[in-house]
Amino acid sequence: MTAEPRPAALALFPDDVATQLEADTREVIARYPDSRSALLPLLHLIQSVDSFVSPRGIAWCAEALDLSRAEVSAVATFYSQYKRKPNGRYTVGVCTNTLCAVMGGDEIFGAVSEHLGIGNEETTSDGAITLEAVECNAACDYAPVVMVNWEFFDNVTPASAISLVDDLQAGREVTASRGPVVQDFRAVSRVLAGFEDGLVDSGPTAGPASLVGLEIAREHGWRAPAYPGAPEADPTAGTEAVGEPGSSADHQEGTQS
Numbered sequence: 001m002t003a004e005p006r007p008a009a010l011a012l013f014p015d016d017v018a019t020q021l022e023a024d025t026r027e028v029i030a031r032y033p034d035s036r037s038a039l040l041p042l043l044h045l046i047q048s049v050d051s052f053v054s055p056r057g058i059a060w061c062a063e064a065l066d067l068s069r070a071e072v073s074a075v076a077t078f079y080s081q082y083k084r085k086p087n088g089r090y091t092v093g094v095c096t097n098t099l100c101a102v103m104g105g106d107e108i109f110g111a112v113s114e115h116l117g118i119g120n121e122e123t124t125s126d127g128a129i130t131l132e133a134v135e136c137n138a139a140c141d142y143a144p145v146v147m148v149n150w151e152f153f154d155n156v157t158p159a160s161a162i163s164l165v166d167d168l169q170a171g172r173e174v175t176a177s178r179g180p181v182v183q184d185f186r187a188v189s190r191v192l193a194g195f196e197d198g199l200v201d202s203g204p205t206a207g208p209a210s211l212v213g214l215e216i217a218r219e220h221g222w223r224a225p226a227y228p229g230a231p232e233a234d235p236t237a238g239t240e241a242v243g244e245p246g247s248s249a250d251h252q253e254g255t256q257s
């Protein structure tokens with residue numbers, strides 16, 4: 001029996017990478033009734049290999065999903081999480097939307113930009129950090145917020161942001177305010193492709209400021225209206241504080257390591 005020939009686009013990758021990529025791709029595609037639905041996670045998978053949506057990655061997605069390269073590119077260029085040039089090990093996203101900007105987001109972005117010597121969507125020469133001004137992260141209760149590879153750092157100041165990027169550049173471990181020890185861009189991209197790293201429940205997921213509404217509702221006996229077929233909500237659920245604000249963060253104001 002002769003082995004099936006390897007798909008042409010995989011020849012663009014080193015052999016060991018191609019073997020793993022092909023196996024992972026098959027696993028992702030098998031999750032969906034229509035293989036085209038696998039494109040978004042596959043683009044993350046490509047970023048876990050190349051740190052961006054590379055031309056060879058586009059070629060592989062197209063071949064694996066029976067799409068044209070133009071179709072794959074059209075999707076990849078629509079979403080800002082898909083990178084069009086090699087990304088740093090850490091994407092440092094400074095929120096500069098309205099509330100964070102009012103609370104100092106613009107100042108933080110300027111301070112980090114000047115400190116690193118790079119502008120928006122640029123990467124430090126050591127490949128450590130890609131700086132981005134990002135849209136609202138729905139974390140306004142802890143504004144101004146910075147995200148590192150999509151993990152939250154709350155109540156940031158220019159000084160704590162600079163300390164944070166210094167730690168990242170030096171290869172020191174950093175822990176998100178409400179999340180795990182931050183993993184590098186390729187590792188996080190693999191998680192986004194659907195391959196768990198076991199860190200999903202690490203660290204607190206919400207802080208007191210996010211739970212104030214629930215506390216007020218509980219004090220007043222307010223309940224969310226039921227909708228047909230849903231079990232009745234437990235009014236006490238989710239109201240336990242999960243740590244003082246920023247208790248797990250090493251980069252809160254005045255607590256930089």
Ligand code: FES
Pocket residue numbers: 095096097098099100101135136137138139140143144145
């Ligand atoms: S405006 Fe920054 S998290 Fe909402």
